[in-house]
Amino acid sequence: MEAKELKAAVLDAKKFISEKSKEISQAVGDGLAINALSGGVDSSAVTMLGHKALGGRLKTYFINNGLMRHNEPQQIVELFGKLGVRVEILDAQDKFFRALKGITDPEEKREAVTQTFYKDVFGKLVRESQAKYLLQGTILTDVDETVAGIKRQHNVFAQLGIDPQKAFGYQIIEPLVQLRKDGVRKIAEALGLPQSVYQRIPFPGPALAARVIGEVTPEKIKLVRQATQIAEELLSTSGAFQYMAILHQDRVTGMREGKREFGLQIEIRCWDSIDARNATPTRLSFDILDAMAKRITDEVPGVVSVTYNITSKPPSTMEVV
Amino acid sequence: MEAKELKAAVLDAKKFISEKSKEISQAVGDGLAINALSGGVDSSAVTMLGHKALGGRLKTYFINNGLMRHNEPQQIVELFGKLGVRVEILDAQDKFFRALKGITDPEEKREAVTQTFYKDVFGKLVRESQAKYLLQGTILTDVDETVAGIKRQHNVFAQLGIDPQKAFGYQIIEPLVQLRKDGVRKIAEALGLPQSVYQRIPFPGPALAARVIGEVTPEKIKLVRQATQIAEELLSTSGAFQYMAILHQDRVTGMREGKREFGLQIEIRCWDSIDARNATPTRLSFDILDAMAKRITDEVPGVVSVTYNITSKPPSTMEVV
Numbered sequence: 272m273e274a275k276e277l278k279a280a281v282l283d284a285k286k287f288i289s290e291k292s293k294e295i296s297q298a299v300g301d302g303l304a305i306n307a308l309s310g311g312v313d314s315s316a317v318t319m320l321g322h323k324a325l326g327g328r329l330k331t332y333f334i335n336n337g338l339m340r341h342n343e344p345q346q347i348v349e350l351f352g353k354l355g356v357r358v359e360i361l362d363a364q365d366k367f368f369r370a371l372k373g374i375t376d377p378e379e380k381r382e383a384v385t386q387t388f389y390k391d392v393f394g395k396l397v398r399e400s401q402a403k404y405l406l407q408g409t410i411l412t413d414v415d416e417t418v419a420g421i422k423r424q425h426n427v428f429a430q431l432g433i434d435p436q437k438a439f440g441y442q443i444i445e446p447l448v449q450l451r452k453d454g455v456r457k458i459a460e461a462l463g464l465p466q467s468v469y470q471r472i473p474f475p476g477p478a479l480a481a482r483v484i485g486e487v488t489p490e491k492i493k494l495v496r497q498a499t500q501i502a503e504e505l506l507s508t509s510g511a512f513q514y515m516a517i518l519h520q521d522r523v524t525g526m527r528e529g530k531r532e533f534g535l536q537i538e539i540r541c542w543d544s545i546d547a548r549n550a551t552p553t554r555l556s557f558d559i560l561d562a563m564a565k566r567i568t569d570e571v572p573g574v575v576s577v578t579y580n581i582t583s584k585p586p587s588t589m590e591v592v
Numbered sequence: 593m594e595a596k597e598l599k600a601a602v603l604d605a606k607k608f609i610s611e612k613s614k615e616i617s618q619a620v621g622d623g624l625a626i627n628a629l630s631g632g633v634d635s636s637a638v639t640m641l642g643h644k645a646l647g648g649r650l651k652t653y654f655i656n657n658g659l660m661r662h663n664e665p666q667q668i669v670e671l672f673g674k675l676g677v678r679v680e681i682l683d684a685q686d687k688f689f690r691a692l693k694g695i696t697d698p699e700e701k702r703e704a705v706t707q708t709f710y711k712d713v714f715g716k717l718v719r720e721s722q723a724k725y726l727l728q729g730t731i732l733t734d735v736d737e738t739v740a741g742i743k744r745q746h747n748v749f750a751q752l753g754i755d756p757q758k759a760f761g762y763q764i765i766e767p768l769v770q771l772r773k774d775g776v777r778k779i780a781e782a783l784g785l786p787q788s789v790y791q792r793i794p795f796p797g798p799a800l801a802a803r804v805i806g807e808v809t810p811e812k813i814k815l816v817r818q819a820t821q822i823a824e825e826l827l828s829t830s831g832a833f834q835y836m837a838i839l840h841q842d843r844v845t846g847m848r849e850g851k852r853e854f855g856l857q858i859e860i861r862c863w864d865s866i867d868a869r870n871a872t873p874t875r876l877s878f879d880i881l882d883a884m885a886k887r888i889t890d891e892v893p894g895v896v897s898v899t900y901n902i903t904s905k906p907p908s909t910m911e912v913v
Binding site for chain 2: 484521525526530565576578582590
């Protein structure tokens, strides 16, 4: 079944929410549903939609894969707690790092995160919970890019001809699949989520694993997490669509205290975009770029070089992995 | 013997040229001297100084190591021909690429270029020419950085306690070793070299091999040569001290005609500096940065991403290798 696009400009948020709530209620019936909340606008909107439709029959989990940003698990649980939604944190850090060990290919990396998430961690949760339904925040851009072979998003099984019932033992409900990012933001706002969520910048499914070129290790995640925190602090008022720090695998020559240091490089990307299909680098001031490079090379151990992406999408993609 | 710094501001160019000419004449006597001209301001100044001092007793060679920029050998021979200096081109491309094969470490890469240049290619030339003296354009910044262990420049043997007479069979004369880049530019101008030479941006000894992260191959040199040509076209009027294109080894995700392409990344660096000891990224306009990224991703095969360096030296160095 092809998803028919609903453009944000003509989207009636109240009507959409009421229709989707009804659809979810009818699909799940008396059963139990489950969903994983990452804190992004897509999964946050789905969580609120699901709770509206199912109340206590929806169990919401935050999977701590060890790949999230600084303090992210705690912040998200707290935020949803204030909205009356109980979110349980599941610590699965070791499993994800074990699955990522030795993998350098970007597609295999995304695949390792996907398989660990669905088969190992979340699949187990679902079986234990007796839930037969999985609510998921797939949006139309994810489907487009996966079908086109640009990127393997971790939530587009049906579109690839994979039956999640057979492969993973449950049915996936994707209430946002007709929307792009701008549409989801409208829905999230109408669902009563705070601005920090509905205007939150996108963050990828494989989380910080998508921000490391080459093998993902706990040590590299720690470095890219620090750089990400600095980038987000400096760019939160930029008005950009998305921004990120990427840890490169290539080593570059630098100098510390007059001595040669064969060090690390961080790439910063900051995107202007409406719907993530096309994007251009934000024209940041050199005062900000300079402050960013100084803070990252001062604060992140081993980093001697910082670059800023100046390529548009296409031919670049927004994420590097 | 320590080289005593001569500051550009107080440098009397005419006096310097006359003194150094005399020193070179006295050192070489009736013998033959030889030098290699790369076309940079340092080796160009040494070539003119040497010809002033020795006339036909200085043989000047341009070693085509296969690592030079687009059309560079031809342009340099032509330019010096107009100044009455005969320069012979020696094709040694295969030797350099063979020496670089399989090497990924930056220091080993510089060492391979150095050893091939001195022992293999230039050493042979010197032995055949019966010259006992080598004129060389080492400047004070090269010495500082090599002694400090920041970078192995390919012309600072004495400072490292290596005897070139024993190691390579000839004596090295370094008339510019008390100067920094700004001083050399003054001398080059006073020697009658054209502005395109005395204001020419620095270019490293290992040439484009210093602009490739990882193994250097003829294919990678071809790509970085194309990117360099584009960068130099767009930045020649920037007033910057130096600018360069660097081919990374890391692969990044991009898209072409709606399909995923796991492609290459080029990093652009453009430096404001007085004497190369400290440097800051030039605050280029985003119109130029955007045009650069477009041209490089359109014209250089396989490149899907371009970044701009935003780190100062230190902790960065100017070159990446």
